[in-house]
Amino acid sequence: MVSLLIELLVVFSIKPVAYAADDIRFNPSGSIEFSTTSTQASTSIRYKTVGFTIARNARCTSTNCAPQQGGPFGVVRITQYREVDNGDRTVTTYFRVPVNQVNDALEAAGLEKITNGGQIWLSSIFHVINGSRPNTDFVTLQSIKNAESWADPSKFRQYYDIPVKVNGFYPVTKIYRTSEGTEMYSAKVESDIEDVDKNWPVGKPVDTVMLDKTFPFQGDTYKLVKSYVQSKRKLNEQNF
Known part of the structure; x- marks a missing residue:
């Protein structure tokens, strides 16, 4: 006997978007990459982005941005992997979030x-370096504004409700x-889209599987007795 496993790995990618000084994008592997260019700090107290909240709707009002209010949200943490001194008193810093976290x-x-084509909203999570509360997550707009005596606290608004x-x-x-679990055959099910390695768009049904x-295997002929769809991320979930 033979069973069929159609494995699905949902890898979300996002069209590059520039929002103020920031560039948030997904690379082909599905991880988030984020870069920001900022003026070099003139004091020892400064802020840095350590992650993002992800939500399906905007979370800012006229007075505040509170990404953790207004419905479910996800959190990702970023890792710095590169920093470039641009020679004009600005620094460009590059970050990455692994695909599993995304x-x-x-x-x-x-x-x-x-x-x-669906839209999501990203908002920054900040830490303050050399401030009075080290390793504290500042998630809302008002909390990071009030964290220290910043020269221009109005600049923080650009880091909230970034539409993507x-x-x-x-x-x-x-x-x-086989019914005993021996793999007999494996092949990619290709879509008709040529420019994305023939992978399947998010939300499109996989309707061309024959x-x-x-099926012949090692001198025997096996009969199909069941089939199911299984996520590559959640191997314990099978939809027969």
Whole structure:
């Protein structure tokens, strides 16, 4: 006997978007990359972005931005991997978020069923370096404004409710296994989109999978008895 496993790996990607001084984008592997160019600090107290909240709707009002209010949200943490001194008293810093963290955050925000073209909202999480509260997450706009005596606290608004359009694609794999779990066959199920490695757009049904009723393997012929769809991220969930 043979069973069929169609594995789905949802990898969200986002069209590059520039918002004020920041550039938030997804690279082909599905991880978030983020860069910011800022003036070199003239004092020892300064702020840095340590992560983002992700939500399906904007969270700012006329007086404050509170990303953790107004519905479910996800959180990602960023890791600095590069910094460039531009020679004009500005520094460009580059950050990255692994794809697994991205997918977990989107799911926490209730966005696991988002389709291509859907919009999400990112807001920065800050730490203050050499301030009075080290290693404290400043999530709301008012909290980071009030954290220290900044020269221009109005600049922080640009880091909240950053709108981003989802433009995601994911690979699909068709696998034949015996009832004992031995893999007999594995192949990519290709979409008709040429410019994204023939992966499938987020939200588009995978409707071109053809199943063999019988399959030859190591001198025997196996009969198809069941099939199911399984997420590559959640191997314990099977949809027969």
